[in-house]
Amino acid sequence: MVPHMYRVLSRRQDLADTVTLALAPIDGQIATPSIGQFNMLWAFGIGEAPISLAGVDDDVVTHTIRGVGAVTNALCAASEGDQIGVRGPYGTGWDLDGAMGRDILVVAGGLGLAPVRPIVTRLFARRADYGRAALLMGARDPESLLYRDELEAWRSRLDIEVEVTVDSAQRSWRGDVGVVTRLIDRAPVEAANTRAFVCGPEVMMRFCAQALVDLGVPPAEVFVSLERNMHCAVGHCGHCQLGSSFVCKDGPVLSWAEAEPLLRIRER
Amino acid sequence: MKSIEDLLSEHPFFAGLPAPMLELIAGCGVNVHFDEDECIISENAPADLFFVLRSGKVAIEVDTPRQGPQTIETISSGQLLGVSWLVPPYRWTFGARAIDSTSAIAVDAACLRGKCDDDPELGYEMLKRFAVLVRDRLQSTRLQLLDLYGTHAS
Numbered sequence: 001m002v003p004h005m006y007r008v009l010s011r012r013q014d015l016a017d018t019v020t021l022a023l024a025p026i027d028g029q030i031a032t033p034s035i036g037q038f039n040m041l042w043a044f045g046i047g048e049a050p051i052s053l054a055g056v057d058d059d060v061v062t063h064t065i066r067g068v069g070a071v072t073n074a075l076c077a078a079s080e081g082d083q084i085g086v087r088g089p090y091g092t093g094w095d096l097d098g099a100m101g102r103d104i105l106v107v108a109g110g111l112g113l114a115p116v117r118p119i120v121t122r123l124f125a126r127r128a129d130y131g132r133a134a135l136l137m138g139a140r141d142p143e144s145l146l147y148r149d150e151l152e153a154w155r156s157r158l159d160i161e162v163e164v165t166v167d168s169a170q171r172s173w174r175g176d177v178g179v180v181t182r183l184i185d186r187a188p189v190e191a192a193n194t195r196a197f198v199c200g201p202e203v204m205m206r207f208c209a210q211a212l213v214d215l216g217v218p219p220a221e222v223f224v225s226l227e228r229n230m231h232c233a234v235g236h237c238g239h240c241q242l243g244s245s246f247v248c249k250d251g252p253v254l255s256w257a258e259a260e261p262l263l264r265i266r267e268r
Numbered sequence: 269m270k271s272i273e274d275l276l277s278e279h280p281f282f283a284g285l286p287a288p289m290l291e292l293i294a295g296c297g298v299n300v301h302f303d304e305d306e307c308i309i310s311e312n313a314p315a316d317l318f319f320v321l322r323s324g325k326v327a328i329e330v331d332t333p334r335q336g337p338q339t340i341e342t343i344s345s346g347q348l349l350g351v352s353w354l355v356p357p358y359r360w361t362f363g364a365r366a367i368d369s370t371s372a373i374a375v376d377a378a379c380l381r382g383k384c385d386d387d388p389e390l391g392y393e394m395l396k397r398f399a400v401l402v403r404d405r406l407q408s409t410r411l412q413l414l415d416l417y418g419t420h421a422s
Binding site: 109110111138139140144165167168169170171173174175176177178179181182200201203204207 | 325327328329335336337338339340341342344365367408411412414415416417418
């Protein structure tokens, strides 16, 4: 439960309220994370917040953070060289290795692109191990598209389909406008042989998962990443309890077969 | 060269429609083409046509006072443009513009409404298919209204 000290190696301002920090260990490091897991990041003197991994490269961990409260605002304000506490990694990850030979469909919404970014980079690194692949991305508007440079680079590759849609746009935007679920029908995958990874706002994930199942992707092959109010990250405090599950420990990545009944539980 | 009837039979919206019905609809249709950036329909103009998109992409737009035209939805080949022809007052609620070079079959609304009035089976079949279209667009609009990706959203 004691955080390791990490130094901000680089800081990139992605959006007005969103930054990506690359963190390198100073005094020992966390265990090697799996993609899809999260770390608890400490802003000293303020508090800690659960943040998904947006990248893992040797001992450097990358996190994309949106400033929405005291802790995340402090993390976003960190500069190169500043120190941040890191404990983790926690939770379940994306099982990409178990999908070898299958078509891969990644569906992301808004900041949900950050946790699935390692899927895409790993997919590129081992492209021959998988069938057809597509990334479907939804955002509020063109100005709030995360990792725009990377999206354009991914799109220029011929071995993965990248489709982007936004909720509204000015006339200068030549791309798609509409909800991300509408892209699912067009995805160039064989539904019965597809593993899908979905990450974004919960309502979006629910509709996407249902659209994927309607398309013929088995519910056990649709994976979503749940988000709840995680505090301890080890299943003790109960803040993230959903039914009999703790999202921090049993999730955040769950198959739709597991997640759907949990999401039917009405929270108070 | 394919006939309008052939083209309609290949379009997902008309999948499974009996040949006599396709023939009736095809009798109201003509091939049309729009260049990139060409206006297809204008807000509040009479909705006397609808378009069966064969290729290209179309932006459905609404004019806003300060930001100019905003795209609220894009539709592409395999989809339909225009629902307002179906119900009074038969006026377009939004405008539409071709984003890419776009080919479509324009169906004369008054012609088809007349045929639907004369042939309730055709009318019911068309209404069932348009109801799915309207439901899908309503569902999409409701999701967009939730502003899921906004900063207030979790």
